[in-house]
Each structure stands twice: as C-alpha cells, then as structure tokens.
Amino acid sequence: MFDVVAQGEGPLFMDPDADKAREFFRHKNRALVSKVMTVKEAVEKFVHDGEYLAIGGFGANRIPTAVCHEILRQKKKNMIFAGHTSTHDFQILAAGEVFNRCDIAYIIGLEARGLSPNARRYMESGKVKSCEWTNYSMALRLKAAAMGVSFLPGRNVMGTDTFKYSAIKVAKCPFTGQNYSLFPALWPDVSAIHVHEADIYGNCRVKGISIADFELARASKHLIITCERLVHNEEIRRDPTATVIPYYCVDAVCEVPFGSYPGNMAYEYFSDEDHLKLWLKVEEDAGKFKEFLDKYIYGTKDFNEYLELCGGIQRINQLRAQEHLIELNKKES
C-alpha cells in the first residue's frame, strides 16, 4: 500500500470516494433530450444552497457570467466554491457572499488589473473557511474525478506552506520510493461552463484554450452550459471531431450571446477593460458598490439587460474589433 509520509492540515470539503461517485453517475440521464432552458430556470433547478460550485473558464476569459449573476439574484448561500483560476467570477460570487467555504488556488486578483477590494475584504472577514491548493492541483483533482479514480499523483507542492494548509497527502511511490503529492478527486455538485457552440442536447464545441474545462465537465455531477450560439444536432454530427463535451455530461443548455462579457471570448470579442476597471474602482467604497450591484445585477432581470446597461451591441462591436486587432476609426496619415 501507499506509505503516507506527510499530510496537509486543511479541510477536505468533498468526499473523494469513487464508488459513491459511480453510484451517482450510474443514474445520471443519458437520454438524447432537449435541455434548453433559461439561465434563471437552470440556476433554480441545479444550483442549491450548501452545495459545491465550480465555474469554468479562466477568470475573465470564457466565463459563464450570466450564471454567476443569476446565482446572486437567486441569493444562493453557504456554498463551497472552487477558487480555481478564478478572477471576475470570484469577484461576482464574493459580492453576493454566495459561499462560506472555499478551495483556494487563485482568488481575489484580476491578474495585471490588480486585486478586488471587496473580494479581499470578504476573504479577510473570517466568514469563509478555506483550504489552499494550486491551479494544477485543482485541475488534477478534476482529472481524477473525470477518470473515476479517487486520487492522482503529482510532483508539485511538496515542502511548501501551500501543502501544509492543503488537504494533500505525500506518499512514497510503490515502484520507486520517490515522494509524490496525492490529490483527492473532486466531484463538484454543480458547474457552469461557457462555450462557443452547443446543440439542444448539450454537445459542445470550444475554440481556443480549454483550461481545465474538459476535466471539469466530466467531473461535475450537474453541468450548466451557456453558449454563444445554439447549433443544430446535424451540424455536430457533420464534424464530430469538434465536439469537446458530450451531451451526457450536460444538464442545462442556455443560449447566451456574448455570455462571457465583460470577459474575453477567444475569436469572438475581447474583454471590456473599462468595465472591469469600473468594478475594481467602485468596490473601494462599500456603499457605492452596493448601488452598483443593485443597478447592474439585482436590478436587471437577465443578462441582456446587463449588456444593454454596459453599452449593448455598440460596445460589443468595439470589443469584436479589438479581439480581431482591427483599428476602428483609423485615420490614414
């Protein structure tokens, strides 16, 4: 057996038992039925207080913004969040105080844009119980879950405080005697991923980088897909090589054009840096931030209303041009 030589002190929020997961997936529906619904319906049906939530994409790149907003509008609480490659998604969910437990790999920051003052206040408030990980550690946990095994080994993390405050164990390899860090499988209760195209059953296409979304899709017990465009099932069947998430992983399909806004969507539109800057600025003052949230999230009925408030199609057109490195209004000199 494995000889465990060290273990982190952090809490393991989810059971890594592969047989229990198999029992769940044994009964997961694989019928080819339409799963098209609104984001509101999807969140009502699949996101529940107290459960484990993960969000696909990379912080402000290919994120399901509409689902994050709807989770706030429906006032979901006491969830456990996968703080994995999270930036703007974390910022939104922290604003709603949606979670009180968090697996931390990357949180609070928005990369080169700076740190979110509100998310930082929330994480320093003592309201959130947390456990440390790294981005690859979390990807490996999802990969183990997607494989249907209870852990996977890696050669990172050992010797650091990140390890000390994690729920990772270090064990000797039974073949070589070398130390390995062992990462427990993570089967999130519910996840949301934004993709380029999906059919009504949930067969998905993604262009550009995958981050850890293909692992996440397979690891998740329930999966909400938002897509830029719905395509016909015949289009999926015309080019099966392009399918990256098969329908039987998926529980809800919501068509949300520009759904990663204000994040970037590869080959579609660039991130709205002005709007992201506005979020960071307005968060400095708790009162102003509340007004901001009331206006942009709680006071809007859906993602379309939010987009309209942010400049609508006109703004999207500018971001499309930016994505494709087209200079609008360029004067010939």
Next chain:
Amino acid sequence: MAEYNTMEMMIVAAARNLEDGATVGVGTGAPCAAAMLAQKTHAPKLVIMFEAGGISPILPTMPISVGDSRTIYRAIMASGMCEIMETSQRGMVDYTFLGGAQIDMYGNLNSTVIGDWAKPKARLPGSGGANDFASFCWRVMVITPQDPRRFVEKVSFITTPGYLTGPGAREKAGLPKNTGPHKVITNMAILGYDEETKRMRVESIHEGYAFDDVQKNCGFQLLKAKEIVKTPVPTAHELEILRKEVDPNRYIIGR
C-alpha cells in the same frame, strides 16, 4: 545615452535572460512583458507557454491575462492546463518566469497572505500556477522590485518553493531533481544563487547603483558573486520595441 525608468530597466534585463529557442512558462504581469520583448528582439524562437493552455504564440500585444486570446495569437497549439503543467513536469520546460509579493534568501515566494494564515493582515491571490511551474520547470526566474518589504528574512508563507531551507531540501521534500531558483531580476540588480549554500547573491548591478544600495533594499544579508559585473544599459532599440510594441498602453512600464 537613452533615458529609461526603473521598470523599463527591469524588463529589459529580464528579457535578456531568456535565450532564443528556450521554453518558458510565463506568469502574469511583468513576466509577460519581458517574454514578449525577448521574442521581439534577440529571441524570435522563444517558446512561450501559458498555464491556461497557450503554446508558442507570436504575441501581437502584451497579454493582460495568461488566458486571454493574445496568448494563442498565431500559436502552435491552444491546449489546457494539464498539457502545460505535464509538459513541465515531464522536464521539457527550461524556465519559468514569475512575479512575487515576498521573496527570501532561498528564493521561496509568498503570494498567499501577509501575516498569520488564519487571521491575515492581508489576503493575497494564492499560488495560481506559480507553485506548479516552480516545482516542475528546470530554472525559476523572478522579476520584482528591490524593496526591503519584498526581500524579507522570513516570508509569511511559502506559497511557491525556492530552495526551501537550503541545499538538498527540494529533493528531500520530493520535488524533481536539479530544479530550483536561478535568477532574480530587480530594478537595481540581477541576483543569482550560490552553488554551495543556495543563498541569494548579487551578480550584476544596474547603472546608477552600488552593492550597498541593493543590500539596503534587502531584508537579509546578500552574498556577492566572485566578480560582480555592470548590467549593460537598455539600448535605444530595446526601449523602442518595449514602448511602441510591447506595452504601448503603459500597463507595466507606467507603474
């Protein structure tokens, strides 16, 4: 002689440390600027890799995020996190290039908390992919301003492994053999590590500074390389590329 600011000096010095044809896992912020400058000057065949999945792009502008679409512009592959980290774990990535909040004499990095973990003075983002890259890549380079609040005797939290407690500690913990910190590039100097003690040492000093300036802005005793050289100043060509092509919006060089 061309005029330049300290951030420009730091990025130019960092870029020169990336050799053509090398593979490098690049962190967010200043490392992106340095990698792009290297690609646009002496290292057109530099293979830049981003943790979110971008492999070997020809960067049109500096990425704001290590997962944004600039990271796959004219790239050879748009992959995912496992592909990048496993290629590193397999031993095919020469360098990683990271930023950091705090660093100690063994090159251990803290980006998790300032103060006590349970009740921190300040909560920071955490590892992201930094611990992973610094565990797996052959050589770790760090770019950070020379400041006694950053160069500390003891980091609040070892987020990302340097040489841990000294010689042999990485291997003893279980990290891959013959890996570890390589250079630290600051606005005043290029620092390396003593082969015997694995402690940080000054190797090259930028124009306008002396060893004492570097030491005064460092919270621990620095060692000296046998011969400390002068860092060549940025050339007009390097500065032009940096200002016009790499960071025209002055995201990094305007800090």
